[in-house]
Amino acid sequence: MTFTASRAAGLDRLADFVPRSGAYAGLRNYDLPDHPHVSRLSPWLRHRLVTEEEVLTTVLDRYARSTVDKFVQEVVWRTYWKGWLEQRPSVWTKYNAGLRGAWDRVQTSSGLRDEWEAACRGDTGIACFDHWARELADTGYLHNHARMWFASIWIFTLRLPWELGADFFLRHLLDGDPASNTLGWRWVGGLQTRGKTYLARASNIARYTEGRFNPAGQLAQDAAPLDGPENPPRQPIAPSGVVRPGLRTGVLLTYEDCTPTHVAEAVTDPAAFARIEPDSTTAVLHISPAVQAFRTGALDDAVSRWPGGPAFSPLVTAAELVAWATESGLRQVVTATVPVGPMADLLAEARPMLDRHDIALVELRRDYDSLAWPWATAGFFKFRERIPQLLDTLDMRQMSLSL
Numbered sequence: 001m002t003f004t005a006s007r008a009a010g011l012d013r014l015a016d017f018v019p020r021s022g023a024y025a026g027l028r029n030y031d032l033p034d035h036p037h038v039s040r041l042s043p044w045l046r047h048r049l050v051t052e053e054e055v056l057t058t059v060l061d062r063y064a065r066s067t068v069d070k071f072v073q074e075v076v077w078r079t080y081w082k083g084w085l086e087q088r089p090s091v092w093t094k095y096n097a098g099l100r101g102a103w104d105r106v107q108t109s110s111g112l113r114d115e116w117e118a119a120c121r122g123d124t125g126i127a128c129f130d131h132w133a134r135e136l137a138d139t140g141y142l143h144n145h146a147r148m149w150f151a152s153i154w155i156f157t158l159r160l161p162w163e164l165g166a167d168f169f170l171r172h173l174l175d176g177d178p179a180s181n182t183l184g185w186r187w188v189g190g191l192q193t194r195g196k197t198y199l200a201r202a203s204n205i206a207r208y209t210e211g212r213f214n215p216a217g218q219l220a221q222d223a224a225p226l227d228g229p230e231n232p233p234r235q236p237i238a239p240s241g242v243v244r245p246g247l248r249t250g251v252l253l254t255y256e257d258c259t260p261t262h263v264a265e266a267v268t269d270p271a272a273f274a275r276i277e278p279d280s281t282t283a284v285l286h287i288s289p290a291v292q293a294f295r296t297g298a299l300d301d302a303v304s305r306w307p308g309g310p311a312f313s314p315l316v317t318a319a320e321l322v323a324w325a326t327e328s329g330l331r332q333v334v335t336a337t338v339p340v341g342p343m344a345d346l347l348a349e350a351r352p353m354l355d356r357h358d359i360a361l362v363e364l365r366r367d368y369d370s371l372a373w374p375w376a377t378a379g380f381f382k383f384r385e386r387i388p389q390l391l392d393t394l395d396m397r398q399m400s401l402s403l
């Protein structure tokens with residue numbers, strides 16, 4: 001199972017999956033070797049080498065909505081989680097604080113440290129769990145059902161802090177995403193949909209792995225929700241930035257959006273170009289080399305597709321970003337919107353320093369995100385009611401593009 005960090009490889013994967021998208025609803029829950037029944041598009045979607053909008057329009061060009069409804073809904077889950085976290089960024093901050101606390105406990109309690117290490121190494125004696133821990137470390141990917149079972153066993157059977165599990169995923173998943181991952185773990189633990197947890201059952205694992213695993217007698221039998229505060233109130237999503245004409249402008253690429261055509265279209269004659277390199281030290285422990293390599297490859301690919309082939313200065317820290325902008329004499333730095341997560345934390349650090357130099361940081365949001373993110377006001381089922389409106393808008397855009 002290979003994941004090549006290029007848009008071309010993502011589009012190939014999409015083309016390969018489209019003929020199977022109609023069978024997805026009936027087969028998607030099976031976690032089988034090589035994962036034939038799911039798309040495995042998430043590393044490309046995560047870094048926007050391919051966008052949700054493209055995936056939706058491609059499958060809907062081929063099939064009626066009713067045929068691919070389940071697949072459409074799953075793609076839209078990604079959009080929903082993004083919009084949900086954008087409106088409640090403190091959930092990300094609290095997760096990080098919880099992670100630091102859990103990490104302190106790992107360092108001071110040898111019992112916890114041994115259990116956490118065994119879980120990450122795939123050495124717990126629960127064969128399915130151990131297999132998924134190794135599969136994740138070896139391939140950078142896990143099937144959705146395996147993620148749910150794994151998180152449930154981590155929290156309710158092994159009774160390890162959920163933040164350490166979310167961190168293990170985030171460091172190893174090629175699609176590791178602050179929204180889908182943090183909120184997926186919170187959902188399993190009963191923090192996201194208050195009081196509703198996900199309990200992994202041996203019979204369900206046996207059925208959907210076609211008997212490869214059957215941890216009968218090894219798993220927790222109940223899943224009492226984790227303690228945690230109520231979800232914070234929503235805060236409005238800031239409007240998309242606006243490029244001011246006539247100012248000396250720099251373009252900034254991040255691994256959050258590796259097909260920023262909306263940025264290329266909005267800037268005229270930029271004076272400087274830079275890219276923020278993936279930083280392996282943004283987690284308590286280092287991000288895996290495979291994730292680092294995928295992100296670097298995704299940025300290389302984005303650079304190679306930029307019109308005119310300019311050179312992009314490599315940057316790592318907020319201070320380097322500010323130094324690049326000032327030394328290039330910029331008045332504005334334009335980038336694709338960076339959603340909540342480590343990269344947004346880096347930009348938040350840079351913004352006041354840029355302000356002091358009178359340099360604007362302009363984040364341009366895609367129309368798709370501007371439309372859909374604010375709908376993530378409550379649970380997914382409310383959001384789902386908006387899917388027809390979202391798809392109608394995509395249809396209109398397709399029509400206007402082909403005119």
Ligand SMILES: Cc1cc2nc3c(=O)[nH]c(=O)nc-3n(C[C@H](O)[C@H](O)[C@H](O)COP(=O)(O)OP(=O)(O)OC[C@H]3O[C@@H](n4cnc5c(N)ncnc54)[C@H](O)[C@@H]3O)c2cc1C
Pocket residue numbers: 028038039040041042043045046074075076077078079081142143144145147148151169170173175176177178180181182184185188
């Ligand atoms: C505990 C936990 C942690 C997770 N962490 C991540 C993560 O870090 N990054 C990530 O991209 N997804 C995460 N997911 C969601 C989901 O498991 C993956 O997106 C999916 O398994 C990716 O495989 P695929 O591309 O083959 O999915 P497919 O089943 O083919 O689905 C197509 C696309 O729909 C989206 N999608 C499908 N299911 C979900 C879902 N439940 N939530 C959000 N989007 C979804 C993805 O973009 C996916 O690529 C997590 C789920 C759980 C339960």
